[in-house]
Amino acid sequence: MPLASLLTKRRPRIWLLAVVLGMGLAGNTLATHGNPQGKGPRVGVLVSDLRNPFFAYIARAVESTLNQEGRGAAQITVVSSGFDPQRQDEQFKEMIRQRVQLVIVTPVDSTSLHVRVAEARAAGIKVVAVDALVQGADAAVVTDSRAAGKLACEHLVRTLGGKGEVGIIDGPPNTAAVGRVKGCREALGAAPGVRVVPIALGGGATKDGGVEQMTRLLAHHPKLSGVFAINDLCGIGAEMAARVAGRRDLVITAMDGSPEVVQRLQDPATLIAGSATQSPTLMGQQAAEIGLKLLAGQTPPQRVLLLPSKLVTRENVGGYEGW
Numbered sequence: 001m002p003l004a005s006l007l008t009k010r011r012p013r014i015w016l017l018a019v020v021l022g023m024g025l026a027g028n029t030l031a032t033h034g035n036p037q038g039k040g041p042r043v044g045v046l047v048s049d050l051r052n053p054f055f056a057y058i059a060r061a062v063e064s065t066l067n068q069e070g071r072g073a074a075q076i077t078v079v080s081s082g083f084d085p086q087r088q089d090e091q092f093k094e095m096i097r098q099r100v101q102l103v104i105v106t107p108v109d110s111t112s113l114h115v116r117v118a119e120a121r122a123a124g125i126k127v128v129a130v131d132a133l134v135q136g137a138d139a140a141v142v143t144d145s146r147a148a149g150k151l152a153c154e155h156l157v158r159t160l161g162g163k164g165e166v167g168i169i170d171g172p173p174n175t176a177a178v179g180r181v182k183g184c185r186e187a188l189g190a191a192p193g194v195r196v197v198p199i200a201l202g203g204g205a206t207k208d209g210g211v212e213q214m215t216r217l218l219a220h221h222p223k224l225s226g227v228f229a230i231n232d233l234c235g236i237g238a239e240m241a242a243r244v245a246g247r248r249d250l251v252i253t254a255m256d257g258s259p260e261v262v263q264r265l266q267d268p269a270t271l272i273a274g275s276a277t278q279s280p281t282l283m284g285q286q287a288a289e290i291g292l293k294l295l296a297g298q299t300p301p302q303r304v305l306l307l308p309s310k311l312v313t314r315e316n317v318g319g320y321e322g323w
Contacts, residue, residue: 039072039073040066040067040071040072040073040074040075041066041074041075041101041102041291041292041295042074042075042077042098042099042100042101042102043062043066043074043075043076043077043100043101043102043103043104043291044076044077044079044092044095044098044100044102044103044104044105045059045062045063045076045077045078045079045103045104045105046079046081046088046091046092046095046103046104046105046106047059047078047079047080047081047105047106048080048081048082048083048088048106048107048108048131048172048205049080049081049082049083049205049206050078050080051080051082052205052206052231052233053258053259053260053323054231054256054258054280055080055106055280057280057281057284057323058106058130058131058280058281058283058284058287059078059284060281060284061280061281061282061283061284061285061288062076062104062284062285062287062288063076063078064285065284065285065288065289066288066291066292071292077095077098077100079091079094081108083108083172083204083205083206084108085108085109085112085113085172085173088105088107088108088109088113089112089113089116092105092113092116092117092120093116093119095120095125096116096119096120096123096125099123100125101124101125101126101295102125102126102127102128102291102294102295103120103125103126103127103128104127104128104130104284104287104288104291105127105128105129105130105134105137106129106130106131106132107129107131107132107133107134107174107175108172108173108174109172109173109174110132110133110134110135110173110174110175110178111173113134114134114135114136117134117135117136117137118136121136121138126138126291126294126295128140128141128287128290128291128294129141129142130142130283130284130287131143131174131176131283132174132175132176132177133174133175133304134174134175138294138300138303139287139290139291139294139300139303139304139305140303140304140305141283141286141287141290141304141305141307142175142176142283142304142305142306142307143176143278143283143306143307143308143309144179144306144307144308144309145175145176145177145178145179145180145183145255146179146180146182146183146186147183147308147309148179148180148183148255148276148277148278148309149179149180149181149182149183149184149186149187149228149255149276150183150184150186150187151183151187151276151309151310151311152180152183152184152187152228152253152254152255152274152275152276152311153166153183153184153185153186153187153188153228153253154187155253155273155274155311155313156187156188156226156228156251156252156253156273156274157187157188157190157191157194159226159251159253159273159274160194160225160226160251162191162192162193162194163191163193163194163225164193164194164195164224164225164226165194165195165196165197165221165223165224165225165226166188166194166195166196166197166224166225166226166227166228167196167197167199167201167217167221167224167226167227167228168181168184168185168196168201168227168228169201169202169203169209169210169213169214169217169227169228169229169230169234169235169238170201170202170203170230171202171203171204171205171230171231171234172202172204172205177205177230180230180255180276181230184228188228197217197220197221197224199216199217199220199221201213201216201217203229203230203234203237203238204234205230205231205233205234206233206234206237207233207234207236207237207240208237209234209237210229210233210234210235210236210237210238210239210240210241211237211238211240211241212237212241213234213238214227214237214238214239214240214241214242215241215244215245218241218242218245218247224250225249225250225251226250226251226252226253227250227251227252227253228252228253228254229252229253229254229255230254230255231254231255231256232254232255232256232257232258232260232261232275233256233258233260234254235252235253235254235261235272235275236254236260236261236264236272238252239252239264239270239271239272242271243271247271248269248271250271251271251273252271252272252273253272253273253274253275253276254272254275254276255275255276255277255278255309256275256276256277256278257275257276257277257278257310257312257320257322257323258275258323259322259323261275261312262312262317262320262322265312265313265314265317266317270314273313273314274311274312274313274314275311275312276309276310276311276312277309277310277311277312277320278307278309279307279323280323281323282307283307286305286307290305
């Protein structure tokens with residue numbers, strides 16, 4: 001999503017400290033602009049990659065929720081790591097140095113970021129994870145990834161008629177990707193006629209990654225019948241690679257229910273059969289609401305808010321509301 005779209009309809013009183021699209025921080029200083037007299041909370045928003053519309057929607061929902069009428073002007077920093085865990089770690093360190101009061105983060109790597117989370121909490125900073133879990137966070141808002149992966153791959157099995165070779169293109173080392181793959185494997189394992197091809201593939205949750213890994217899959221497994229991709233961008237990239245290879249008989253499912261995959265599902269020639277949905281807008285809104293409650297000294301009723309997923313397919317896409 002273009003930066004202009006991400007920042008539209010902003011109230012004049014909002015103070016945006018910085019938006020960094022897929023770039024590292026320059027030294028130890030963030031660019032600043034806006035109203036330095038903002039009296040709302042100082043909030044850092046760390047997203048995995050603003051080039052992916054899913055994370056842009058989350059950032060926009062967080063910002064609009066924090067700056068609803070009557071809440072005061074939140075001082076918001078938005079940074080994007082480009083799916084680079086080291087860069088995200090550095091960005092988190094900078095948030096701590098900037099003495100923000102709340103960090104809302106979509107973890108690239110769930111296993112390594114907990115060190116920075118512990119430092120933040122020791123400094124009195126509240127931390128809310130979104131999309132994936134990270135150890136030590138005060139709260140988290142995530143889609144039920146295991147259930148979503150199972151939904152997508154059950155549909156993959158049905159579309160294949162219960163048989164065929166299936167590949168999985170996974171993603172970053174976070175709990176969202178791990179859960180999706182686990183749920184998918186459960187669905188595939190319940191189908192005796194399906195064989196999961198023995199090759200580990202990481203598509204990086206990007207369109208380019210989907211192209212690259214589908215190309216590898218087809219090179220190693222020319223009889224491949226279907227693929228589950230960790231997210232829609234990866235699935236769309238996989239479809240592009242399959243078409244280049246002249247394969248019109250493959251079946252692809254993914255996860256997100258994104259606007260781009262909705263367009264693909266409306267094309268009768270698409271290889272994409274369905275996507276397990278999630279709502280980045282709802283996730284961002286809930287994360288911001290929980291963060292405000294934490295800043296007010298309130299304990300959320302549950303540490304992990306688990307959101308359900310639905311399946312959008314070629315057959316029901318006309319009734320899907322989307323993001």
